[in-house]
Amino acid sequence: MLRRKVKWQYSHDYSPPAPVVVITLAARAKAKALVDTGADVTVISKAKADESGISKQPPVSLIFMRSHDYTGLAPVFEATLQLGHKKIEITPVIATIGDEAILGRDVLNKFVIVLDGPNERINLS
Numbered sequence: 001m002l003r004r005k006v007k008w009q010y011s012h013d014y015s016p017p018a019p020v021v022v023i024t025l026a027a028r029a030k031a032k033a034l035v036d037t038g039a040d041v042t043v044i045s046k047a048k049a050d051e052s053g054i055s056k057q058p059p060v061s062l063i064f065m066r067s068h069d070y071t072g073l074a075p076v077f078e079a080t081l082q083l084g085h086k087k088i089e090i091t092p093v094i095a096t097i098g099d100e101a102i103l104g105r106d107v108l109n110k111f112v113i114v115l116d117g118p119n120e121r122i123n124l125s
Contacts (some may be wrong), residue, residue, distance in 0.1 A: 006084035010120035018121040024082040025052035032100045039104035048088040049094045
């Protein structure tokens with residue numbers, strides 16, 4: 001559990017504005033991550049996986065992935081993700097996506113999340 005509540009503002013890079021948080025991968029690479037309650041798993045960009053060193057190890061498995069511009073197999077790696085003060089061992093999918101990660105329910109289910117749409121804030125605890 002987080003030691004305290006962590007708050008972020010929604011990102012206006014999306015229309016309508018969307019909940020985005022900052023994560024740290026393998027204690028090396030920071031990335032913005034879209035909070036996506038519809039995503040089963042967390043997806044990290046190939047560029048951020050390379051920057052953090054995650055992709056230097058062999059993948060633990062391959063999964064079938066479908067997105068708006070890709071359908072096929074994608075590698076899954078073991079990694080440590082930090083969100084606020086909490087470190088979590090995860091198995092993210094690595095894919096050719098934009099710079100932002102997609103934070104899926106594999107991570108989100110470990111937190112109490114409040115999406116305050118009218119005030120464009122997200123709180124995690």
